[in-house]
Amino acid sequence: MRRIEPAAVLGVMSREVANFRTFWRSTTFSSLIEPMIYLLAFGLGLGTTLVSGVDGIDYVQFVGTGMVATAVVFSSALPAMFGTFVKHRFQRTYDAILAAPVDVEELVSGEMLWIGLRAGVFGTFPLLVTIGFGLDPAPGMVLVPFFSLITALAFAGFGIAVAGSVAKIDQFNYITTLVITPMFLLAGTFFPIDQLPEWAQVLSQLNPLHQLVVLVRDACFGFEWTDLLRLAGLVVLAFAMWRLAISRLTRRLID
Amino acid sequence: MAAIELEGVVKTFGPIRAVDGLDLIVPEGICLGLLGPNGAGKSTTMRLLTSQAIADEGRLRALGYELPRESKEARARMGVVPQLDNLDIDVTVEENLKVFARLYRVEDLNEAVDRALALARLADRRHDAVDELSGGMRRRLLVARGLVHRPKLVLLDEPTVGLDPQIRAEIWTLIEDLRAAGTTILMSTHYIEEAERLADEVALMAQGRVIARGRPGELIAEHAGRRTAEYYAPPERRAEVRSAAVAAGLQVRSAGPALVIVGCERAPDGLVPDDAITRPSSLEDVFVNLTGEELE
Numbered sequence: 001m002r003r004i005e006p007a008a009v010l011g012v013m014s015r016e017v018a019n020f021r022t023f024w025r026s027t028t029f030s031s032l033i034e035p036m037i038y039l040l041a042f043g044l045g046l047g048t049t050l051v052s053g054v055d056g057i058d059y060v061q062f063v064g065t066g067m068v069a070t071a072v073v074f075s076s077a078l079p080a081m082f083g084t085f086v087k088h089r090f091q092r093t094y095d096a097i098l099a100a101p102v103d104v105e106e107l108v109s110g111e112m113l114w115i116g117l118r119a120g121v122f123g124t125f126p127l128l129v130t131i132g133f134g135l136d137p138a139p140g141m142v143l144v145p146f147f148s149l150i151t152a153l154a155f156a157g158f159g160i161a162v163a164g165s166v167a168k169i170d171q172f173n174y175i176t177t178l179v180i181t182p183m184f185l186l187a188g189t190f191f192p193i194d195q196l197p198e199w200a201q202v203l204s205q206l207n208p209l210h211q212l213v214v215l216v217r218d219a220c221f222g223f224e225w226t227d228l229l230r231l232a233g234l235v236v237l238a239f240a241m242w243r244l245a246i247s248r249l250t251r252r253l254i255d
Numbered sequence: 256m257a258a259i260e261l262e263g264v265v266k267t268f269g270p271i272r273a274v275d276g277l278d279l280i281v282p283e284g285i286c287l288g289l290l291g292p293n294g295a296g297k298s299t300t301m302r303l304l305t306s307q308a309i310a311d312e313g314r315l316r317a318l319g320y321e322l323p324r325e326s327k328e329a330r331a332r333m334g335v336v337p338q339l340d341n342l343d344i345d346v347t348v349e350e351n352l353k354v355f356a357r358l359y360r361v362e363d364l365n366e367a368v369d370r371a372l373a374l375a376r377l378a379d380r381r382h383d384a385v386d387e388l389s390g391g392m393r394r395r396l397l398v399a400r401g402l403v404h405r406p407k408l409v410l411l412d413e414p415t416v417g418l419d420p421q422i423r424a425e426i427w428t429l430i431e432d433l434r435a436a437g438t439t440i441l442m443s444t445h446y447i448e449e450a451e452r453l454a455d456e457v458a459l460m461a462q463g464r465v466i467a468r469g470r471p472g473e474l475i476a477e478h479a480g481r482r483t484a485e486y487y488a489p490p491e492r493r494a495e496v497r498s499a500a501v502a503a504g505l506q507v508r509s510a511g512p513a514l515v516i517v518g519c520e521r522a523p524d525g526l527v528p529d530d531a532i533t534r535p536s537s538l539e540d541v542f543v544n545l546t547g548e549e550l551e
Contacts, residue, residue, distance in 0.1 A: 007357070010357065011357040022346060099307070100331075101358070101360070254307060255308035
């Protein structure tokens with residue numbers, strides 16, 4: 001592997017920060033308001049009529065803690081997919097960056113780190129909202145941004161790899177329908193997965209979003225030793241996706 | 256040391272040989288114009304120099320660095336002005352420059368940005384979003400962005416393509432200033448006037464290789480003579496004049512409704528009709544003579 005220069009990675013991130021300053025208000029607004037709407041609809045609606053609690057956890061808190069994973073995937077995989085494609089194909093931003101002393105490894109690392117950090121922060125918003133809905137603060141919660149960051153890095157790498165592989169932007173529909181949506185629904189956000197058929201439970205265990213949901217809930221209600229394995233799995237996935245993203249984008253950007 | 260040394264460079268895209276055995280040496284401190292029609296291999300050559308395309312064969316060096324192995328070192332000292340506007344349009348003029356100053360590891364960001372703004376004459380627009388600038392201002396900013404780190408070598412890829420004449424003149428002034436400061440420039444273009452006005456030397460490219468090279472005046476004198484006649488007349492009359500010109504050993508071609516006689520000062524008395532329009536020969540005439548293709 002060639003040496004990755006922090007200055008190049010930070011330079012790529014500085015471009016993202018400069019752009020983010022122009023639209024942070026709308027993104028932050030939706031990241032705060034969306035979990036509130038979900039909690040009102042599912043938590044208060046479903047929770048007060050059909051389900052009072054799951055595994056001894058109040059249903060509002062069950063959904064609220066699970067929504068951290070939802071916020072993470074939607075603020076990492078989708079921006080990585082669409083952002084990368086648009087910057088490469090339509091804005092030609094990467095042509096300009098790669099003409100500077102920046103390699104594809106550094107470009108991908110900068111993009112992934114920025115998306116990871118952003119999703120790490122946005123991932124905590126549902127938790128903060130749930131605290132507003134009555135969840136008791138717990139010391140383990142300070143690790144939630146870190147868990148979100150690691151998971152977001154994996155999904156950012158996945159999104160960049162997808163963007164480096166598709167020929168047309170509408171092909172993202174296959175990915176959102178066949179990958180993102182099933183992951184989102186089988187994460188254990190809205191219902192416990194132990195009620196699902198066995199095959200679905202196996203799939204859920206392979207689902208990184210489910211691992212994040214469990215980590216976040218355990219951060220709120222008490223860790224177990226298996227959480228270390230979950231975290232290790234997410235770290236390995238993030239590394240694998242980083243390398244995959246570099247490989248796919250190199251093929252796309254370097255003739 | 257030459258700023259650019261390309262030797263036997265080949266780059267293929269599937270069945271297409273975009274660059275086909277290209278040999279090109281650009282000495283330090285000159286402005287070399289790469290002149291050729293679309294598809295001649297000019298942009299691919301530019302991408303090879305930034306290692307955004309990797310050659311299949313041949314040796315490439317830029318500023319003494321071997322490409323693509325030492326491409327990063329070369330790119331740190333090279334400025335690139337792309338053909339297409341790829342500025343961040345929602346971000347301010349100043350931030351656009353700062354981001355690239357960081358990417359080029361410039362130590363004094365503020366000094367670099369102030370200098371680039373002065374160069375682009377955009378100091379009073381530094382806090383405006385790029386989206387609010389006129390087309391000419393955006394183009395000047397694009398040039399300034401490529402110069403923010405004081406590069407030793409500048410690659411200009413079709414710097415004025417698609418611009419109106421007034422904006423083109425503004426960009427030419429910027430390039431002339433750069434040239435006067437002794438920066439080495441490799442400029443691809445398919446505009447004759449641009450090459451003739453800005454380039455110390457011109458390399459004519461066709462089908463992925465250089466077919467002729469020299470100072471514009473020398474190339475014209477060697478391949479197209481001093482003057483060229485354009486003769487507008489009915490087809491039968493043009494055919495008569497064409498036959499006489501060919502018989503006299505002159506280069507002729509059709510250009511729409513006109514017959515073009517290149518190097519007409521060498522024509523025997525009475526061959527060029529009195530009502531023909533004569534003009535100084537140009538690089539266009541050289542190019543067409545050598546390739547049979549039009550430039551624009």
